Amino acid sequence: MLKPTRVLIIVENLPSPFDRRVWMEATTLTKEGFEVSIICPQGKGYEKRYEVIDSIHIYRHPMPPEISSVVGYLTEYAAAVFWEFYLAHRVWWERGFDIIHICNPPDLLFLTAGWFKLIKGAKVIFDHHDINPEMYEAKYGRRDIFYYGLRLVERLTFALADTVIATNESYREIALTRGRKKPEDVFVVRSGPDLSRFQPVPVNEAYKRNKEYLVGYVGVMGEPEGIDYLLESIRHIVYDQNRQDIHFMLIGSGPMFTQLQNLAVQLGIEEFVEFTGRVSDEELLARLSSCDICVNPDKKMPYNDKSTMNKIMEYMAIGKPIVQFDLMEGRRSAGEASVYAKGNDAIDFADKILELLADPEQREQMGAIGLRRMEEKLEWRYQIPTLLQAYGVKNWSKIITEKTSTQLNVF
Numbered sequence: 001m002l003k004p005t006r007v008l009i010i011v012e013n014l015p016s017p018f019d020r021r022v023w024m025e026a027t028t029l030t031k032e033g034f035e036v037s038i039i040c041p042q043g044k045g046y047e048k049r050y051e052v053i054d055s056i057h058i059y060r061h062p063m064p065p066e067i068s069s070v071v072g073y074l075t076e077y078a079a080a081v082f083w084e085f086y087l088a089h090r091v092w093w094e095r096g097f098d099i100i101h102i103c104n105p106p107d108l109l110f111l112t113a114g115w116f117k118l119i120k121g122a123k124v125i126f127d128h129h130d131i132n133p134e135m136y137e138a139k140y141g142r143r144d145i146f147y148y149g150l151r152l153v154e155r156l157t158f159a160l161a162d163t164v165i166a167t168n169e170s171y172r173e174i175a176l177t178r179g180r181k182k183p184e185d186v187f188v189v190r191s192g193p194d195l196s197r198f199q200p201v202p203v204n205e206a207y208k209r210n211k212e213y214l215v216g217y218v219g220v221m222g223e224p225e226g227i228d229y230l231l232e233s234i235r236h237i238v239y240d241q242n243r244q245d246i247h248f249m250l251i252g253s254g255p256m257f258t259q260l261q262n263l264a265v266q267l268g269i270e271e272f273v274e275f276t277g278r279v280s281d282e283e284l285l286a287r288l289s290s291c292d293i294c295v296n297p298d299k300k301m302p303y304n305d306k307s308t309m310n311k312i313m314e315y316m317a318i319g320k321p322i323v324q325f326d327l328m329e330g331r332r333s334a335g336e337a338s339v340y341a342k343g344n345d346a347i348d349f350a351d352k353i354l355e356l357l358a359d360p361e362q363r364e365q366m367g368a369i370g371l372r373r374m375e376e377k378l379e380w381r382y383q384i385p386t387l388l389q390a391y392g393v394k395n396w397s398k399i400i401t402e403k404t405s406t407q408l409n410v411f
Contacts, residue, residue, distance in 0.1 A: 005033075005034050005035070005098050005099060005391075006034070006035045006036075006037075006095065006096050006097040006098050006099070007029055007034050007035065007036045007037070007097060007098070007099045007100075007101055008036075008037045008038075008039065008088060008091050008097035008099070008100045008101065008122075009022060009025070009026055009036065009037070009038045009039070009101040009102075009103065010038075010039045010040075010084055010088070010100065010101070010102050010103065010109055010112065010113070011038065011039070011040045011103040012040070012041060012077075012080045012084070012103075012104075012105065012106060012109065013041075013105055013129075014040065014041070014043065015040050015041055015042060015043035015046035015060060016038045016040045016046070016056075016058050016060075017046075017053060017058075018043060018045070018046055019040070020191070020193060020310065021129070021191045021310070022038070022040075022103055022127075024193075024194060024380050025101075025127070025189075025387060026038060026056050027054055027056070028380075028384055028387060028388075029387075029391070030054065030055050030056055032388065032393070034391075035095065036055075036056045036057070037056070037057040037058075037059065037091045037095055037097065038056060038057070038058045038059065039059045039060075039061070039083075039084055039087045039088060039091065040058065040059075040060055040061075041060060041061060041062070041063040041080070042060045042061065042062055042063065044278060045280070046060065047060075048060065049061070057091075057095060059087045059090065059091060061079075061080075061083030061084070061086075061087060062079075062083070063076060063079060063080065064076055064079055077106045077108055080106070080108070081108055081111055081112070084109065084112045085111070085112045085115070088100070088112050088115075088116065092116070092120070097116075097122060098122060098123065099122060099123045099124075099125060099391070100112075100113045100116050100117070100122045100123070100124055100125070101125040101127060102124065102125070102126055102127065102157075103127040103129055104126075104127075104128060104129055104130055104132065104157070105129065105130045105132050105135070106132060106153075107132055107150065107153040107154045107156075107157045108153060109157070110126075110153065110156050110157040110160045113160060114160050117160065123162050123163075124160055124161050124162050124163075125161065125162065125163045125164075125165060125390065125391070126157055126158065126160075126161035126163070126164045126165070127165045127189075128164060128165065128166050128167065128171050128174075128175065129167060130307070131154075131171065131174060131303060131306060131307065132150045132153075132154060133147055133150045133151050133154060134301075134302045134303035134306065135224065135303050136150055137301075137302070137303065138223065138224040138299070138301050138302075138303040138304070139222070139223045139224065151178075154178065154179075155178065155179070158175060158178070158179030158180065158181060159179075159180075161181075161185075162185070163185050163186075163187070163390050163391075163392075164179065164181050164185060164186045164187070165186075165187050165188075165189050165387070165390050166186055166187065166188050166189070167188070167189065167190060167191055167307075167308050168188065168190065168306075168307075168308040168329050168332070169188060169332075170305075170306035170307070170328065170329055171188075171306065171307075172186050172188050174306075187386050187387070187389060187390040188386065189383045189386050189387050189390065190308065190313075190378060190382075190383055191308065191310050191313060191383075192313045192317070192374060192378040192379040192380050192382070192383065193313055193314060193317045193374075193379065193380060194379065194380040194381070195317060195374060195375065195379045195380075195381075198285070198314065198317050198318070199285070199317075199318070200285065200288075200289040200318040200319060201285050201286055201289045202289070203289060203290045204286055204287075204289075204290045205290070207247075207249065207286070207287055207290040208247050208290065209247045209274070211244075211245050211246055211247040211272075212245040212246070213245060213246045213247070213292045213293075213357050214246075214247050214249060214290055214291045214292055215246060215247070215248050215249070215291060215292065215293045215294070215295060215353060215357075216248075216249045216250075216251065216287060216288055216290075216291035216293070216294045216295070216320075217230065217248075217249070217250045217251065217252070217294065217295050217296070217297070217311070218251040218252055218284065218288065218294075218311050218314065219251075219252045219296075219309065219310075219311045220252055220253075220254040221250075221252055221253055221254030221255070221256045221257045221260055222254045222255050222256055223256065224298060224299055224301065224303055224304055225254070225297065225298055225299075226297035226298050226299040226325070226344070227250065227256070227260050227297060228260065228263060229297045229299065229344060229346045229349060230248075230250075230295060230297040230346075230349070231260065231263055231264055231267055231269065231273070232267070232346035233297070233346045233347070233349045233350035233353065234248055234264075234267075234269050234272060234273060234350070235267045235268070235269050236346065236347055236350040237350045237353065237354065238268075238269055238272055239268070241350070241354060243354070244272070246272065246353075246357070247272060247274065248272055248273045248274070249274045249276065249287060249291070250273065250274065250275050250276065251276045251277075251278075251279055251284060251287060251288075252276075252277070252278060253277050253278050257275065257277070260275070261275050285318070288314065288315070288318050288320065289318055291320055292357060292363065293320065293321055293322070293323060293353060293356055293357060293363065294311075294315040294320040294321070294322055294323075295322070295323045295324065295349075295353065296309060296311055296312055296315075296322060296323070296324035296325075296330065296338075297324070297325065297349060298324065298325060298327060298330070299325070299343075299344055300325050300326070300327060300343025300344045304325075304327050304330075305327050305328045305329065306328065306329060307329055308329045308330075308332075308333055309329075309330065309333075312324070312330055312333045312334055312338075313333065313374070313378065315334075315337075315370065316333075316334065316337050316370030316371060316373060316374050316378070317370075317371065317374050317379070318371075319367035319368065319370060319371040320367050320370070321337065321338070321339075321356055321362070321363045321366035321367050321370070322334055322337055322338035322339070322366070322370070323338065323339055323341065323349065323352045323353050323356060324338055324339075324340060324341070325340065325341050325342070325343050325344065325345075325349065326340035326341065326342065326343055327343075333378070334370065334373075335369065335373060336366065336369050337366050337367070337369045337370030337373060338366070338370075339352050339355070339356060339366075340352075
């Protein structure tokens with residue numbers, strides 16, 4: 001290449017560098033000679049409107065408060081489209097870009113990307129993080145004009161994209177069918193963490209709050225995540241099974257955060273449940289490393305069945321056994337590192353937690369299996385060659401593959 005290829009990444013739902021997947025993509029591209037800019041929202045701890053981190057130029061914009069309603073989402077998306085269009089022009093004049101890499105949700109990012117493709121000739125890469133029609137159906141339990149509107153904008157996004165990056169095989173199949181993309185234009189890049197950075201740390205007993213066991217969750221607090229099922233499971237464990245020796249730690253935030261706190265009070269389990277809100281990466285590792293079990297109560301539904309959740313990868317990366325409902329992509333990711341409860345059965349979920357806590361040998365074996373799956377197949381270094389192939393950098397892909405093969409000798 002005669003000059004570095006310039007890339008603009010746009011992500012709407014999380015700030016950078018907090019969004020782990022986007023940040024790994026950005027830093028990988030930077031290391032391989034690309035000039036990378038990111039447009040993203042502001043967030044707690046990421047309030048600066050502009051800064052440069054690791055040679056990546058980050059442009060952040062304000063967002064309205066999260067409101068879990070159709071009106072709330074429309075307001076959020078309208079604000080995002082305005083700021084993304086404005087900041088993309090600013091990046092164009094200040095730094096320029098040859099590739100615009102859009103990360104949904106929402107699929108309205110095609111509006112900004114389409115302008116720069118049609119007017120400026122930029123190549124468009126669609127990084128498919130969420131299947132929004134299924135997400136809408138999961139949140140509201142219906143297929144109405146908004147659902148079919150989401151199907152339309154999803155189709156327009158696929159049609160605009162020169163290349164699609166899918167997070168798993170289910171999403172790849174959607175790109176090939178609903179998106180009508182050619183197989184050679186779709187690449188599966190999973191979201192496994194970088195194990196050189198995401199490693200367990202010593203157990204901190206203080207996180208157990210004087211209980212014998214600690215069960216942890218990390219993720220969004222919204223409708224599809226099934227935290228209400230988890231709280232029902234905790235009520236069953238505490239009162240029906242008379243177990244007061246377990247502390248439950250829920251890490252993260254989202255549109256249902258306050259509602260779920262109130263539900264814990266209504267169920268009489270607030271003494272046993274801690275809602276931490278969002279925490280730093282260092283605190284996240286410390287808290288998860290102190291857990292005996294990690295859980296994923298995502299509801300059994302088409303959206304969750306086809307989606308790969310970052311939390312599953314993170315649990316495995318620190319060697320923790322997992323309890324989750326039996327979801328297709330969840331099982332594909334975790335394999336024997338997890339036990340699987342009947343879909344949306346809070347009592348069976350609770351029983352699986354208690355069975356696993358009663359068997360320390362099984363917990364140790366499952367944790368080792370999960371970590372080995374990450375080390376041998378799923379961690380970020382195995383995704384780098386495919387990411388670079390998606391960018392059309394075949395010679396660099398070969399170099400990275402050789403580097404990965406050399407690194408494998410360590411294990």
